[in-house]
Amino acid sequence: MxxxxxSRAPGPVAPALPLHRRGVAALGALVVAGAxxxxxxxxxxxxxxxxxxxxxxxxxxxxxxxxxxxxSGQMSLGxxxxxxxxxxxxxxxxxxxxxxxxxxxxAGMVVAGALxxxxxxxxxxxxxxxxxxxxxxxxxxxxxxxDNWSFVNKSMGVSVPIQAVPGQTEMYVIGLVVALLxxxxxxxxxxxxxxVRLLAIREDDLAARLMGVNVSGYxxxxxxxxxxxxxxxxxxxxxxxxxxxxxGMFAMSWTIEALVMVVIGGMGTVIGPIVGAxxxxxxxxxxxxxxxxxxxxxxGGLLLVIVxxxxxxxxxxxxxxxxxxxxxxGPAITTARATSPPSP
Amino acid sequence: MNATTxxxxxxxxxxxxxxxxxLSLVFGVLRLINLAHGVLxxxxxxxxxxxxxxxxxxxxAALPIVIVVAAVxxxxxxxxxxxxxxxxxxxxGIVGTFGLAVLGEAAFAAAFTSNGVxxxxxxxxxxxxxxxxxxxxxxxxxxxxxxxxxxxxxxxLKYTRAGSMLRAAAKDPSTAELMGINxxxxxxxxxxxxxxxxxxxxxxxxxxxxFAPTSDTSLLLIAVAVVVxxxxxxxxxxxxxxxxxxxxxxISVSVFGGGYADFTVYVLFFVVxxxxxxxxxxxxxx
Numbered sequence: 296m297x298x299x300x301x302s303r304a305p306g307p308v309a310p311a312l313p314l315h316r317r318g319v320a321a322l323g324a325l326v327v328a329g330a331x332x333x334x335x336x337x338x339x340x341x342x343x344x345x346x347x348x349x350x351x352x353x354x355x356x357x358x359x360x361x362x363x364x365x366x367s368g369q370m371s372l373g374x375x376x377x378x379x380x381x382x383x384x385x386x387x388x389x390x391x392x393x394x395x396x397x398x399x400x401x402a403g404m405v406v407a408g409a410l411x412x413x414x415x416x417x418x419x420x421x422x423x424x425x426x427x428x429x430x431x432x433x434x435x436x437x438x439x440x441x442d443n444w445s446f447v448n449k450s451m452g453v454s455v456p457i458q459a460v461p462g463q464t465e466m467y468v469i470g471l472v473v474a475l476l477x478x479x480x481x482x483x484x485x486x487x488x489x490x491v492r493l494l495a496i497r498e499d500d501l502a503a504r505l506m507g508v509n510v511s512g513y514x515x516x517x518x519x520x521x522x523x524x525x526x527x528x529x530x531x532x533x534x535x536x537x538x539x540x541x542x543g544m545f546a547m548s549w550t551i552e553a554l555v556m557v558v559i560g561g562m563g564t565v566i567g568p569i570v571g572a573x574x575x576x577x578x579x580x581x582x583x584x585x586x587x588x589x590x591x592x593x594x595g596g597l598l599l600v601i602v603x604x605x606x607x608x609x610x611x612x613x614x615x616x617x618x619x620x621x622x623x624x625g626p627a628i629t630t631a632r633a634t635s636p637p638s639p
Numbered sequence: 640m641n642a643t644t645x646x647x648x649x650x651x652x653x654x655x656x657x658x659x660x661x662l663s664l665v666f667g668v669l670r671l672i673n674l675a676h677g678v679l680x681x682x683x684x685x686x687x688x689x690x691x692x693x694x695x696x697x698x699x700a701a702l703p704i705v706i707v708v709a710a711v712x713x714x715x716x717x718x719x720x721x722x723x724x725x726x727x728x729x730x731x732g733i734v735g736t737f738g739l740a741v742l743g744e745a746a747f748a749a750a751f752t753s754n755g756v757x758x759x760x761x762x763x764x765x766x767x768x769x770x771x772x773x774x775x776x777x778x779x780x781x782x783x784x785x786x787x788x789x790x791x792x793x794x795x796l797k798y799t800r801a802g803s804m805l806r807a808a809a810k811d812p813s814t815a816e817l818m819g820i821n822x823x824x825x826x827x828x829x830x831x832x833x834x835x836x837x838x839x840x841x842x843x844x845x846x847x848x849x850f851a852p853t854s855d856t857s858l859l860l861i862a863v864a865v866v867v868x869x870x871x872x873x874x875x876x877x878x879x880x881x882x883x884x885x886x887x888x889x890i891s892v893s894v895f896g897g898g899y900a901d902f903t904v905y906v907l908f909f910v911v912x913x914x915x916x917x918x919x920x921x922x923x924x925x
Binding site for chain 2: 364368370372416417418421424425427428429431432433435436439440442443547551554558562588589591592594595596597598599602603606
């Protein structure tokens with residue numbers, strides 16, 4: 296037995312995707328949550344629909360960043376690159392080719408995924424810091440290129456044909472589906488054999504390689520999935536903004552938003568980025584919408600404070616504190632149960 | 640494309656080298672790309688602007704004060720912030736310095752508006768003509784200062800006691816600690832030195848080019864590209880790469896137009912990363 300195991304070529308020893316039990320449970324919970332959000336959209340008014348659409352897109356953005364940065368440890372500063380390419384693909388296919396929004400969004404996702412694969416080639420061979428700066432450079436390069444490229448109207452930007460934009464209810468459902476896809480991908484990646492190997496790569500890529508994990512293959516898959524999900528979110532932003540310019544769609548602010556949401560919520564967890572997206576969106580983005588400088592100030596400051604004092608993020612911190620509280624109360628509850636008469 | 644453009648491009652490259660030296664130093668010693676390095680550069684330029692508004696000090700009279708302030712800031716930054724982050728791993732360093740960059744941009748925009756400004760100096764408008772080539776004096780000064788700083792740094796790293804302590808701490812912090820070197824102090828002084836170099840670069844950049852709160856990102860990327868091309872911790876390599884970067888940018892501006900100036904640098908950065916991740920001149924003294 297041992298000899299056959301040793302003589303096998305290094306590579307995946309078991310199929311990579313059997314979902315663990317917690318993953319199945321989490322996917323079940325996700326379906327329930329999705330149905331609840333759908334019902335909420337049904338009873339809520341126009342306010343709920345438009346707020347919800349943007350919030351869902353941010354959840355997808357944060358979760359997509361988290362899949363790459365939190366699960367595989369590749370810190371990207373290039374969220375804008377994928378938001379921008381996808382948004383431009385959506386707008387251009389709809390205006391120039393007359394496509395409707397669905398094939399447009401799929402095209403945006405595919406192009407964003409292709410960009411990921413293209414960037415993966417130079418970037419994945421490098422260690423963490425270079426990856427961060429490389430993604431940043433890619434975003435700045437695309438911004439500079441689109442600003443000067445007459446095919447995309449230079450810095451004048453492009454727009455989605457307004458009559459082809461889906462209605463508010465449809466947008467809500469589109470946003471919800473995109474968010475569910477992102478969270479679903481995160482669940483599958485977190486609680487599966489694939490996810491365990493990913494964690495092994497994040498913690499020590501050399502050791503993972505020696506155990507037979509195909510390190511660059513796994514990183515490539517994660518990077519492409521993350522790019523495609525950011526592309527989908529970018530499609531939602533394109534459809535809800537209708538018209539946009541390169542400086543807006545390839546902006547650093549996408550990276551800042553995603554990073555703040557994930558870092559506050561808890562990098563490398565599934566729930567954390569959702570919590571972070573809701574907290575940052577309601578606490579900062581909507582509250583300080585008219586004060587961009589102040590909101591940047593808060594976001595930068597929050598990044599510093601969280602990474603300095605609560606490095607795991609708020610969600611793991613809350614879970615830990617709650618567990619500690621329950622444990623302290625634990626014995627009291629058991630005594631109470633023991634003395635109380637058995638329930639009928 | 641004429642000789643004046645090319646020569647001034649190379650001279651402007653001296654400025655890039657100056658900005659990149661500090662980044663290279665921190666990268667070589669702390670193994671961290673300080674994403675807030677551009678903010679340190681721009682911050683020095685804003686500090687010089689403030690000193691002019693308060694005391695009517697010219698940029699070059701303000702320079703010593705700005706250098707000292709930057710060095711103290713760098714020291715405190717390492718002591719209070721970066722040490723702690725680096726102990727938590729590379730992710731924390733990236734998030735923390737990125738947060739600092741975002742915070743810095745917002746602070747500059749709040750204090751000085753987001754419009755572009757430049758530092759006024761008689762040097763900014765004067766030029767000298769040598770054999771048909773017009774040299775901008777401020778760029779000549781920047782290039783000369785860059786060469787002087789690189790030379791001083793190289794000498795200091797190689798031939799002084801402090802330099803060997805720094806190299807030892809960079810190579811192997813725990814062994815250096817065992818040999819009686821106060822590694823934390825050495826690290827903090829390294830960041831202070833890097834911030835001082837950034838300050839010199841920032842004031843010269845403010846005089847020659849002008850700046851805005853968001854100028855830091857393109858400066859950071861140019862500096863990283865220079866460091867990558869020159870080799871991390873390689874002082875001479877950084878200087879040469881900086882000058883070369885200035886030349887390449889000048890050529891691309893005259894061929895493709897001004898809009899593509901930064902684009903060329905970013906593309907070049909990727910080309911170097913693909914072709915020679917260790918840089919064209921290899922690892923340096925650190």
